[in-house]
Amino acid sequence: MPRKMRIVESNKNQKKKWEEKGMITFVNQPVDSEHIVSLNPDQTFQQWMGFGGAFTEAAAYSLAKISPQLREEVLDAYFDKDVGLGYTLGRTHIHSCDFALENYTYVDEGDKDLASFSIEREWKYVIPLIQDAMTVANEPLTILASPWSPPPWMKTNGEMNNGGKLLPEYRQVWANYYVKYIEEMEKAGVPIWGVSVQNEPEAVQVWDSCIYTAEEERDFVKEFLGPTLQKHDLSDKQIVIWDHNRDVIVDRATTVLEDPEAAKYVWGVGNHWYVSEEFENLSKVHEAFPDKHLLFTEGCIEGGVKLGAWHTGERYARNIIGDMNHWLEGFIDWNIVLDETGGPNHVGNYCDAPIIVDTKKDAVYYNSSYYAIGHFSRFIKRGAVRIEVLSNVPNVSITAFKQQDEIIVVVLNETEQNEKLTFSINEESAEVIVPAHSIVTYVIH
Template sequence: MRKSIQVIQTSKYDTGKWNNKGNFDLLQGKSDTDNTIDIYPEDEYQEWLGFGGAFTEAAAYSLSKVSKENQKEIIYHYFNKEHGLGYTLGRTHIHSCDFSLENYTYVEENDEKLQTFSIDREKKLVIPLIKAAIKEAGEELSILSSPWSPPAWMKTNGDMNHGGKLKEKYRDLWALYYVKYIQEMSKEGINIWGVSVQNEPEATQVWDSCRYTAEEERDFVKFHLGPTLEKHGFDNKKIVIWDHNRDLMVERAEKILSDPEAAKYIWGVGNHWYVSEEFENLSKVHEMFPNKHLIFTEGCIEGGVQLGAWHTGERYARNIIGDMNNWLEAFLDWNIVLDEKGGPNHVGNYCDSPVIVDTNEDVVHYNSSFYYIGHFSKYIKPGAKRIATNSKIETLSYTAFKNSDGSIALVVLNETEQDIPYTLQIEGKYINLISTKRSINTILI
């Protein structure tokens, strides 16, 4: 029987982060207030796969511009299981994305046999970073790899940027390109866990981008990517569709997954947080296709670096909680590190990151988002299962998971400027707590 709790807190108005506020005994009985958060440990939902971030060329380049000591510190704080965020997932871009130093591919122009295919560019910065992360984590990372655009000569607009589409005659060749990437990364000792079909297939961006309608994405998986992976012995690789915002994910998933010949190749649906916080759309997809998986594949704070900002961490926590409570199984942040400008980015699409390095002063900044992610990733371990919660308190956001060892982590987010008292109730016991203004608490039970 559970007898005590530990409270870990990070607050805008308190010094230090992940502060241990102490251990407290649970009291026998039931609260006489309606201001409760009730937890039901036996009522289980989805299993959690883990947290991670993206190994972009921009992240690797930014890290290379600071001292070896700072590089090691950042990797330690992200991937160490005992004292860091405990990341177990990663994401890579298949050749260039906007957070690359320029447009680039792995083949020479018009090489329709992929004879010149080479990932030598990734061996300079990205692969060494991934290997260092794996070493710190002490285990293989599950890496999702996503293309932003096929080579320009494979596209209708003759340009890696500005949208365009994959030419029909190159669909098999482009599918083989994924295989080549998986094979070459494997030669470097890096196992690719899965691939998404296309990053943001509904967006025409000024950077690397390529559009697919739902029918085109369905048919690419059904007739090209799925069979090609299978043919080369990679039918164990996960295929993720959509990899875009929540607002249109229901329609996209329904159109693709309703086709059994396409669906048989597909592991799940990826979502981003831009545009919309319609968390309920994840549940809609889950209800239609309960055997498919839901994974958050990208999110960041747009508009450049915001050192010291608090709302950035709150956005992370609010989105993580909202998605978790609607069947999400994994969370992949975008760039793990960026420089003082929020780049480099080859089209100037600067963004924020949980870790910012000042490459001029050799200084590391940990943003509120880094600590807010840690309130989940440090305490909700891979293999944990979400458990039922219930509350009438509309001013708090919360979620709870039960780890494999039976311990429970309840995360409570308060984005208001008011202290909010509440009573935690579990298995016939209770305790009175206060969620202080602009704070996040992880209660370990």
């Protein structure tokens, strides 16, 4: 039986997204060598672990401000495997981040014993959101928890914002804090899969932030965080380092992972998309440390809400394809939802999100980024394996995975022209036209 190919398309000029464009049957015929995309299912790379987004206080608060019916619609749109994106991953913040309503921690000032530790605040918005998301997903989510800053009294600058460093005398207390957080969240029914050491450890931000050199991150993992998790029977919790941009990911990963005592505690390296689209840096990390994993832990469109924009979805698709083709194993978006301002954000660092809720009008808006993610997440499931793609078509971005009896190919065309492609698998081929400014998923059986 010849292969058949289902086509699902979104483009800038059509209102309907994820539009079914029918089926094409592969044929045995000479291939047009000018536009060939060879798919080799026998040459495989990394296994995929899933897609997800961040459960911030801002997202949870915004969803609490709209009607229960619309909140349920948004949860279905992300976590339902049939109608939505089928998210299985998540990220949340250990006490406050910029997308919280204010700076806050879980302990009283100066409480080195952490006797006052309480996550009671998270019960108001964040924990109920995660619990409801897991109900819709019908499975536990794989959740990464990241700190943006230690409490002010543990830091050199005495505040959560504006950088500063963890004071050496509080490294053990801070490691104990992660343990308390994991234990309390899991008592609340929220599984914590892993933690990152520090969100964006090289950026002094006007919001919650803390600076670590690569050596400081290495030593904190090796001497405090890793052993402390182990001591408390939490060695099954994964540790992710870096959790920052791709530009210096190779140097940062190398400093930590070349130390075997630090490396033994580290699951992998997290990356963000800001500043740099040097996707090849992920391959450099993989080639140097093939036993470690690569996870996208944050990306968003900066500068407030961009309702109706198409370029935002293209940025998502370009970054997902670029990272996938360089050994990425999972993708976690930033805020799943923001309000009409691109917040709330306690320092005014407003951004866009794939779904925007208007808390004044009780309305939900789906951005092109939402549909872009869906071109991947609705088709490439946990356990899928990336396969080799050989293309001589310069103007499109392509990635391909196989799972069970199907091959999934996603193509992004950011140009003003339609592009002709000829897919080739062994002796069979099929010709398609990829419209200008489109994202297309091809499902080949």
